[in-house]
Amino acid sequence: MQLLDIRNLTIELDTPHGRYLALERFSLKLSEGEIHGLVGESGSGKSLLAKAILGITDRRTHVQADRLSWNGHNMLTMSPAQRRELMANEIAMIFQEPASCLDPGARIGAQLLEAMPRFDAEPWWQRKQKRQALAIKLLHKVGLKEHKPLLRAFPWELSEGEAHKVMLAMALSHKPKLIIADEPTTGLESSDQAKIFRLLDKMNKLGNVAILFISHDLESVAQWSHQVTVLYCGHLMESGRSKRISTQPMHPYTQALLQSALTMQSSLPSKSDLPALRGAVPPLQHLPVGCRLGPRCPYARRECVKPPTIRSQSGHAYRCHFPLTDKDTTS
Incomplete structure (x- = not known):
């Protein structure tokens, strides 16, 4: 069943x-239970897409699209109240900097309870107890076993990894159909990153939850x-099955992202530089003519x-005048 359908989405700032233009004529389809990776350097438009x-x-952001629908409903014509209802029950997001999304003046327990379902069908004297039990269960589920001191803590007392897990617990509270994970492992240790990946994968397999995974690490994603989609300067560069993207990329930018991964450089001589594209991502006001990567x-x-x-x-899409051949990708 198709959940999210985006066609020719354009974002201007x-x-x-x-x-x-920050994102130009971007299209994406996401089905129930699918994990879709969205990869690119900072400034590619990934987070803007998630917010759209x-x-x-x-107010400085202007969104236009031929189609932006959720489960068959046009999101462009929804009222703010309908969008909030959708975010509260069916779509959840894990933000890139979770510590900055928490209220520094409120304890974690109060913020977590505020994000819990209301349990309106239960007797009023049981609702608070059920919400507290659910909050503790979710904290344990995301790997926070010592819940008592954490519930009494303020956001500025948490580590980066704990803040990530609290935001993940909030996202899971309403059993969403789609989770948008914007760099959910940034700043975490390798063991914590693996736990987050395993938890999201478990939710996908057991709960059939669709996940839009936003990252700069193509190999991990x-x-x-x-499926994987590669963005650069607001343009879709390549999209297709993740296995083919990682083994037979057609676009030079995808190839560069793969070659820059540390695990791909097992035979790299000591103290040598990692392969990387020259230059940097251009600002919006100085985008190059023609191919953005040119x-x-x-x-x-x-x-x-x-x-x-x-x-x-x-089924493999790419935007390039001279796509890479098998010989190019292996050399």
């Missing part, structure tokens, strides 16, 4: 220098996702000054 789905953009691409040619179109081959 108002800046002191004018209005600029939830409807939590600010490909291991856990069914100035940084090691395979750029004269034809790359023209904007490439998205081509599809056996």
Whole structure:
């Protein structure tokens, strides 16, 4: 069953220098129980896309789309109250910096109870007790066994890993159909990252929860996702099955993301530099003409000054004038 359907979504931002495109004609379909990875460097438009789905953009953000629907309902015509109801019951998000999303003046227990379901069907004298029991159960589920001191603590007393897990517990409280995880493992130790990955994978397999996983680490995301989409400067660069993306990339940017992973460099000589694209992600007001990757691409040619179109081959989409061959990807 298809849950999320995005077609030709465009996001523009108002800046002191004018209005600029941050995401251009992006399309995505997400089915029930699917894990979809969204990968790219900072500034690619990943977090903006997540906020546009939830409807939590600010006044300087302008969203247009041919289609933005949830479970067959048009999200563009929903009122703010309907969007809030949707976020409260069916879509949850784990934000990139969870500590900054918690109220520093309220204890964790109070904030966690506020995010719990209301249990309106239960007698009023049992509701608080049931919500407290659910809060403790969720904290244990995300790996926080010592719940008593944590419930009394303030957000600034938590470690980064604990704040991540608290936000994850809040996201799980309403048993959502979709979880948008925006860099949920950033700043965590390897063991904590593995626990978060395993927990999300368990929710997907046992609860059939769809997950939109946003990250800059293509290799890790490909291991856990069914589909992967690679973004750069607001453009879709490549999209397809995660196994094919990680083994046979068609776009030079995807290849660069894979080669920059530490685990891919087992034979790298000591003290040598990691493979990386030259330059940096350009600002919105200075986007290159033609292919967005052109100035940084090691395979750029004269034809790359023209904007490439998205081509599809056996369900594998890519935006490149000169896609990589099997020989290019293995060299």
